[in-house]
Amino acid sequence: MKRKILIISIIILIVGVGYCIYDFFDFANGMKQDKVGNINWLKDITGIYYVDLPVGLDTLEFKATVTRNKTKKIHKLKFPNGGTGTSVYIYDSTYLQKIQNNTITKIEPLTHGDFNHNQEVLFDITYLTNGKYYVHYLSCNLGGIFPLTLK
Numbered sequence: 227m228k229r230k231i232l233i234i235s236i237i238i239l240i241v242g243v244g245y246c247i248y249d250f251f252d253f254a255n256g257m258k259q260d261k262v263g264n265i266n267w268l269k270d271i272t273g274i275y276y277v278d279l280p281v282g283l284d285t286l287e288f289k290a291t292v293t294r295n296k297t298k299k300i301h302k303l304k305f306p307n308g309g310t311g312t313s314v315y316i317y318d319s320t321y322l323q324k325i326q327n328n329t330i331t332k333i334e335p336l337t338h339g340d341f342n343h344n345q346e347v348l349f350d351i352t353y354l355t356n357g358k359y360y361v362h363y364l365s366c367n368l369g370g371i372f373p374l375t376l377k
Contacts, residue, residue, distance in 0.1 A: 273298035274348070277305050279363065283370040290361070292351075293377045303374075305347040308365020312341045316349065316374070321360040335362075351376065 273295040280288055294301050305314055315335040324333050336354065341347045359374045 271298055272300040272302060274302045274304055277303060277361075277374070279306055279368055279372075281368070283363070283368055283372065288370070288372045289375070290372060291375045291377065299352070300350070301352045303349045303351045305349075305363060306368070307341065307343065307345070307347050308363075308368040310343045310366055312347050312363075312365040314339055314341075314347060314349065314364070315362040316351075316354075317360045317362065319358040319360070322371075 275292045275294070277290045277292070292303065305312070315338040317333065317335050321333060324331075336359070337349060337351075339347070339349060354376055356376050359376065360371055361374045362371050363369055
């Protein structure tokens, strides 16, 4: 039994040292360059639109409008990270009427996300058509519902 443990330990040690030498002499440089090239390519086709929320967001007085860049293929919406936990829900244009008429039924969002304090609050809005939406933003120090218009 001790011999098997010794052999397994030696194999793990050899593989670990081999990987360190492989990485140290930069044999994997070609793979790293391909990865960086792929990231730069994604930056070229991705449009990120930042929605800066005002302090004290608690009414529908705040309105956000995003005009998408037609040369970009992927569109993402970025919100501020509001603390230890942030939840964002995007609803269709009938959301406000539904919650005013009936508060008991569960209304399903078009998209939603829960983010912790070290994550970017980033949504893919590529598939959403132009029009009006409602965003329900919940975080530790900021929250509310506001209309979002995509153009």
